[in-house]
Amino acid sequence: MAAAIGIGIDVLEPTGNMVIDIGGGTSEIAVIALGGIVNNTSIRIAGDDFNADIEEYMRKEHNINIGERTAERIKIEVGAAIDELDNPPDEYEVLGRDMLTGIPKGIKVNYTEIAQCLDKSISKIEAAVLNALENTPPELSADIYRTGIYLVGGGSMLRGLDKRLHLKTKLSVHVAEDPLRAVARGTGIALKNFDKFTFLIK
Ligand SMILES: Nc1ncnc2c1ncn2[C@@H]1O[C@H](COP(=O)(O)OP(=O)(O)OP(=O)(O)O)[C@@H](O)[C@H]1O
Numbered sequence: 001m002a003a004a005i006g007i008g009i010d011v012l013e014p015t016g017n018m019v020i021d022i023g024g025g026t027s028e029i030a031v032i033a034l035g036g037i038v039n040n041t042s043i044r045i046a047g048d049d050f051n052a053d054i055e056e057y058m059r060k061e062h063n064i065n066i067g068e069r070t071a072e073r074i075k076i077e078v079g080a081a082i083d084e085l086d087n088p089p090d091e092y093e094v095l096g097r098d099m100l101t102g103i104p105k106g107i108k109v110n111y112t113e114i115a116q117c118l119d120k121s122i123s124k125i126e127a128a129v130l131n132a133l134e135n136t137p138p139e140l141s142a143d144i145y146r147t148g149i150y151l152v153g154g155g156s157m158l159r160g161l162d163k164r165l166h167l168k169t170k171l172s173v174h175v176a177e178d179p180l181r182a183v184a185r186g187t188g189i190a191l192k193n194f195d196k197f198t199f200l201i202k
């Protein structure tokens with residue numbers, strides 16, 4: 001709800017809106033209308049799992065050990081949710097330790113590899129989104145058809161995630177302008193306009 005307020009959705013109106021918050025530990029999918037959450041799905045697949053996928057991929061495919069921070073760096077530099085991007089990032093040189101020799105080693109990775117290594121986790125998020133759409137009352141479904149899906153949370157910045165969800169759902173998908181701060185912004189707005197949002201405190 002805070003994320004929805006933070007990106008400027010009028011949460012009090014009868015129109016349904018779908019907001020997906022992809023954080024570090026969880027991805028939350030909510031349909032909001034009339035100041036309430038109509039349905040809410042939470043799955044424990046998000047940014048941290050993408051990092052774990054990347055660590056495992058580097059170990060299995062390239063025989064190098066990397067730490068979590070390096071995995072996070074790779075995700076930010078060349079992470080992607082689809083293997084055909086309009087604006088592809090440059091290859092990125094990953095530095096780690098060769099598992100066989102123990103010697104430090106550099107390996108170039110590109111976004112298509114990372115898209116493949118993240119595919120399984122992203123499929124799980126996709127499945128949860130489809131499930132949430134299926135469980136949305138028809139009137140609100142019609143609204144979401146018009147308004148599309150809003151993505152917030154740091155994980156929503158993964159390249160091509162919006163496009164991938166669009167291809168899967170055929171809905172328009174909007175990534176929030178400042179996705180990492182949407183929740184904080186929304187909380188601030190709610191506190192400043194306490195009268196309007198009293199319904200949030202139950
Ligand atoms: N440019 C980026 N591309 C992909 N992922 C990113 C990017 N920037 C940050 N992230 C990821 O976003 C996640 C953090 O997002 P956010 O701050 O919304 O999560 P959180 O609110 O702390 O977690 P949760 O909601 O699960 O409690 C981290 O996994 C981080 O790696």
Ligand SMILES: [Mg+2]
Pocket residue numbers: 021023024153183
């Ligand atoms: Mg969060």
